[in-house]
Amino acid sequence: MSDSIPSAPSTDANARPVDSSERVILLDVLRGFALCGVFVSNSFAWFSGFVLLPREQSQALTSPPLEAVVTALYHFFVNQKFVTLFAFLFGLGFAIQLQRAEARGASVVPLYSRRLGVLLGIGVTHLVGLWLGDVLSSYAVVGFALLLFRQRSDRTVLTWVAVLMLVVPVVVPVLQHDVPILLQGAEAATQAAKAREALDVRMKAQLLEGLSSGSFWTTQEANARFLTHMLPQTKRVVWMGVILGRFLLGLLAGRLLLLQDVERYRAWYRKMILWGLVFGVLGNGTWLVVQRLRVAGTLDPEKDVWMYALPAILELGFLGLASVYVAAFALLFQRERWKRVMQVLAPVGRMALTNYLLQSVVSLCLYDGWGLGLMGRMPPSRSVALALAVFALQIPLSHAWLAYFRFGPAEWLWRSLTYGRAQPLRRAANEAPAQVAS
Template structure:
């Protein structure tokens, strides 16, 4: 009698989404927290139209003392920090999926590629049909590059992360600043910069006019036209490289179980609080001071050549405060009385894709001209208060939905298309669910 044939490894056709019991709760909590900050950032800069206003209009909205304080707090604590956190969690999630796929014998490349292609389709639709600030399409494209590092050593991953986050922005900024000066001279470089700024200003004005119109069709056309305008720009490619660097930090953290086993890394999280806070204070504080000096006319980027290093310093500031947020949540959730917070944020994090898309739809209804027509008119304090109120409504909505269904609607679509079959949506009756241990 021959020996039984060992079972073949699972193919991608037998892969499945993780069960609720397999999820890392802290990651869902952090994802919900990050989504709140991303919503505030998107509303403050884009949904409200602030990024499309002239400098004079922006200063007028922020002139009252309360608005000036809210603006300063936003730029120090919120601006880009939560995007960094979200990108970090994306990379960490990839690390967990890679580990689980290897444990089940599932090839990660075809499975993850399908996952990214579906996300790309959702993102491109979101980008052109709804909102130009979409990050899903960028995450999907950069995610393919992340696959290249799945077998790289820790040293290689860290080196590439630091180069992409710090080195590439510094190099690009230096080329942008000194290249025209060396090739064309100071006057020609200044004229070229002014021409570029004028073109950007015209594009933003047309976009704002489209959003302010009472026509849904005109608003969406203006959004698509502005997307076509900004997609080929160098800063878009630069942002993609920085995003990959953030992904790689998440991949590295996932490999070493930084958030899956917090107790073992308690000392590291304490160091991140200190050093992240120091770097965050330096980077974000310097940027705020320089901005005030620019408004006062004390410094000029065209004449003060040291300012080419400011974007890199600012990027390190983003990273520093994001590290503080991660470490603070990790340490606080080792204390029992903080567990209640997880009941608030975890459901939002589990439905992050659905809530992200819902935020866009609701915001367009509030700010665009065919809706409540608040675009370009909301002072910072009201914008932030409104955004936090809307996010607070997403909390019970997410809790209610997940008490009945396994996934959010967008998550269900993403998983069903990824695995090539409709996933079971409704939760099993409580009587048939095995009790969890611990």
Template structure:
């Protein structure tokens, strides 16, 4: 999702804001890693139908110990952490592009706005024609908000990020609890909240029914209806605030060259890893435990109060563990075997948009009723095995493709529409060095 790759990538230890012929290879590897986590998360929560099923339906699929252990690992280490990482990288990519534009003394506004409009079109098509969980159109819309911060001070960006990430998850649910009580009374407010919850549950059940149908058209209409009904919800607004906050953290990281100047920030990366793991384990672990206790009715009358405060605690856990993942990659970049691991993931990251859309197409074909019809039928363990196999195929495909072409196919379309003309696609043939013996 960024600029053209050079035939000889920039070494990791020399990574910095680069010109159009180079890439920051660490970011490509990290983006590929994030894409894996997003795929696992989407598969467990949405493609498989879990988020639309009743608890008793989910329980019927689980083998008590194995599935419970996998679900706990997922909730603790994967759920929302990789979405946080992906959004962070989007903001960091914007920061790098803005720095390049400043170095060339050109304006980023027009080109970046066109990029966002094309991304919006791709995302809307994906959202309504393929899968209801698209994030691309949301990224495009919030990308225009990100443009407003391009000349803001670091202090301003940090304050807005803190408000969006840590304050809004507390304020919005708090207002949702207090205002209805103030306007209509506690009893009426409680009844209205139950009605909203019942409506949301019914909407998810209708979506599951539509996706389970053997009619492609039925699934398409059901997806569109669910998208329209859920688009203006309070939960979506809170989530969008979090996404923009993650963008802003990426913008700050790019300004400070957090992942471009690895030598200067080596000690900081070590501290990020330690504190990210230490506090992230506490935050994410306590959140998982509280949710488990609430579902089992162990919190009694205090359950609603815990629900109100969990939003900020959850977001903090997401941020801290995502920071630990970022720091781990930055520290691995200093080791030779780490570079070999990065070389495996970098092509996937270079084709992140293509691979993201490919994951959706393949997954709906496997899970939806008009495909293999696996929705609502697989335990967590089988979903994870399928994800690992499919992602391994994407790794192999990305390596094969980028040995022949400069961009992924959707990246080529995105770039060509942005600049108003078809971009060169095929790689130039490699020239043999002078005096080299023929093969």
């Protein structure tokens, strides 16, 4: 960031990509760590086809003791924690961009809007052309809503966080359940709900069949067909609201310089670990208990009213453990020995977009029918191990790439399209790779 603010507002022409010396390396490390968890989650649930399998088949894969343990550990420590962390870092990145724009005396809106527009294009290409689980397009769309909060007070932002993450996920399912009963009657509403559930099962079966086929074009057709079914659903709108809530938490953290000035917030971080563990254990423990009760047939989500509070309880659990990860990384990063170990992830975080897209390409080659065809055949432990192995290879590849180039290839494209001109990619002959700084 600039050391001083210009006396007169500057134009957007003065905007430029962040220099290596201006990067907050802890954010790159956390982004690399989050990317690893997101990849494990995507591999466990989607790339492997696990969430598309009939219940009997998925239960068979998780019934051996090792697989049951891996599945429980995944749901407790990984599921939704790393996407929460990733979204938090996205919002924090917006706060840093806003601060840099204010330091130049410029508006963040034009540049930020172009960045999101380009990201949306990349995300839609990824969504339609490769994998329906793309998150980039959703981040880009929701990212525009962040502009509405750039001048709002911290209290207002925090209020919206609570509404979007804790209130809306509870209220919307209640309305979805009760309003049809009031309008159509209980029997008609029940039949309609069963029809929707049956349609979901059929669409998942069709998607699994398409992805397991030996034709790339058949898989893309199945991908597109499932997208038309998935995109209009109300739960997707609720999910995007939750994403905005996570973005806003990152915005607040960026305003407070929470990760830029760790020493100042040491006491906060210790409290975050304590309370994060409390909420994390309660929230995620509740989910595990609920799942066991449902499998045993002693819990009926339709009849037990308290189940409507489950989304809020789960979200507190996701936030709790995600905050533990952030606080632990921040505190450990202040110790020189840990810092040397953890900063190995920084290049992966700097190339997060490239690595995210590469993970999709590699996973489709491994799991889809036109590739190695592992979909529906891999137990959870092997899916997790395979994801970790691929990620482990991305670490030295990221180091090697950034030793010669300034950006990852996808990041270079993103920046070049954003600024309307090709950015210098290759490092000059006398230019040393960026050093990892505190």
